[in-house]
Amino acid sequence: MTAEIIVVTSGKGGVGKTTTSASLATGLAMAGKKVAVIDFDVGLRNLDLIMGCERRVVYDFVNVIHGEATVKQALIKDKRHENLHVLAASQTRDKDALTQEGVEKVLDELSKDGFDYIVCDSPAGIEKGAHLAMYFADHAVVVVNPEVSSVRDSDRILGLLASKTRRAERGDGAVAQHLLLTRYNPARVAIGEMLSVKDVEEILGLSVIGVIPESENVLAASNAGVPVILDENSNAGQAYRDTVARLLGEERPLRFVDAPKKGFFQRVFGG
Amino acid sequence: MGILDFLKRKPEPSAVVAKERLRIIVAQERSTRGAPDYLPLLRNELLEVIRKYVNVDLEAININVERDSGHEVLELSVALPDGKPAATPAG
Numbered sequence: 001m002t003a004e005i006i007v008v009t010s011g012k013g014g015v016g017k018t019t020t021s022a023s024l025a026t027g028l029a030m031a032g033k034k035v036a037v038i039d040f041d042v043g044l045r046n047l048d049l050i051m052g053c054e055r056r057v058v059y060d061f062v063n064v065i066h067g068e069a070t071v072k073q074a075l076i077k078d079k080r081h082e083n084l085h086v087l088a089a090s091q092t093r094d095k096d097a098l099t100q101e102g103v104e105k106v107l108d109e110l111s112k113d114g115f116d117y118i119v120c121d122s123p124a125g126i127e128k129g130a131h132l133a134m135y136f137a138d139h140a141v142v143v144v145n146p147e148v149s150s151v152r153d154s155d156r157i158l159g160l161l162a163s164k165t166r167r168a169e170r171g172d173g174a175v176a177q178h179l180l181l182t183r184y185n186p187a188r189v190a191i192g193e194m195l196s197v198k199d200v201e202e203i204l205g206l207s208v209i210g211v212i213p214e215s216e217n218v219l220a221a222s223n224a225g226v227p228v229i230l231d232e233n234s235n236a237g238q239a240y241r242d243t244v245a246r247l248l249g250e251e252r253p254l255r256f257v258d259a260p261k262k263g264f265f266q267r268v269f270g271g
Numbered sequence: 272m273g274i275l276d277f278l279k280r281k282p283e284p285s286a287v288v289a290k291e292r293l294r295i296i297v298a299q300e301r302s303t304r305g306a307p308d309y310l311p312l313l314r315n316e317l318l319e320v321i322r323k324y325v326n327v328d329l330e331a332i333n334i335n336v337e338r339d340s341g342h343e344v345l346e347l348s349v350a351l352p353d354g355k356p357a358a359t360p361a362g
């Protein structure tokens with residue numbers, strides 16, 4: 001068995017890749033899979049904070065690549081799920097710290113250690129870090145916000161996934177592309193202020209694997225260091241659960257994509 | 272359009288504008304994806320040449336790079352403005 005490698009990428013920065021990586025990895029672990037989630041954002045370590053394990057980082061991804069620590073030593077076991085592990089990004093400013101051979105070695109080793117899924121949290125941009133995060137992927141979750149620059153950048157990323165990955169170079173089947181629309185605000189869509197799910201799907205020619213609503217609970221979750229998928233009462237958490245189920249092949253209808261119906265008083269008096 | 276219609280007309284929702292702009296730019300970027308970096312410049316210079324004869328703008332020029340079995344074809348189309356005859360070549 002080889003591990004399935006999933007890259008979470010976007011092109012544009014700040015759209016929700018790390019939030020998504022943490023929740024997808026946690027969700028896959030909740031489904032009983034053995035999961036490693038790797039922070040590829042060298043120099044800007046963040047995934048550890050979102051996962052709530054920042055104080056337990058001893059060795060990082062670059063230490064492993066440089067042979068200063070083994071993969072086993074560097075993996076941080078999640079407090080809540082024992083089959084979930086985090087590999088933190090290095091804080092080094094050396095942009096060349098990651099190499100293709102180094103990344104391949106780490107992924108191969110995780111695969112040999114029996115991991116089912118490896119989730120790669122990509123840095124923003126289309127430079128080396130983003131390239132290495134996607135290069136070995138079997139699946140790509142392209143995170144997009146309903147906003148012009150994010151949609152355009154995600155189309156660039158879709159193009160790179162189809163040409164600049166190992167699968168593309170070897171010609172052994174395309175990287176499976178999944179579009180994840182996040183920070184969606186149905187009320188603003190309803191009044192024509194925001195691109196709709198359908199708009200984004202039409203522009204990119206791809207249907208979404210999930211829609212995550214804009215939610216206050218995401219900030220609360222990151223404050224607490226608990227991936228939002230564990231907040232069962234939040235719409236965002238539930239939408240991430242649906243997304244994980246769909247990644248695992250289940251069919252589920254989209255939720256939280258329609259504006260809440262206005263009550264009588266609101267209709268009469270506005271608001 | 273009557274003055275009343277004009278007053279009643281609502282501005283187009285911004286999401287509609289966004290979608291239309293994205294539709295155009297994404298199609299254009301896809302058509303030149305993986306193509307040589309000089310294409311935008313080539314497009315601009317072509318525009319200058321064409322403008323000596325016909326008044327078109329940049330959007331009227333479409334460049335497409337087709338790749339099939341080992342060779343690349345640079346496809347170029349220029350949408351001419353209708354109704355207007357070509358101007359006499361500038362001296």
Ligand SMILES: Nc1ncnc2c1ncn2[C@@H]1O[C@H](COP(=O)(O)OP(=O)(O)OP(=O)(O)O)[C@@H](O)[C@H]1O
Nearest residue numbers: 013014015016017018019124183213214215218219
């Ligand atoms: N569904 C959401 N609702 C509200 N806020 C969100 C949502 N998703 C993400 N955010 C917020 O957006 C910000 C950026 O999120 P995140 O760090 O996950 O993005 P990123 O794509 O990883 O950024 P970078 O490109 O810098 O790595 C954070 O403050 C996060 O809390």
Ligand SMILES: [Mg+2]
Nearest residue numbers: 017018041046
């Ligand atoms: Mg991030």
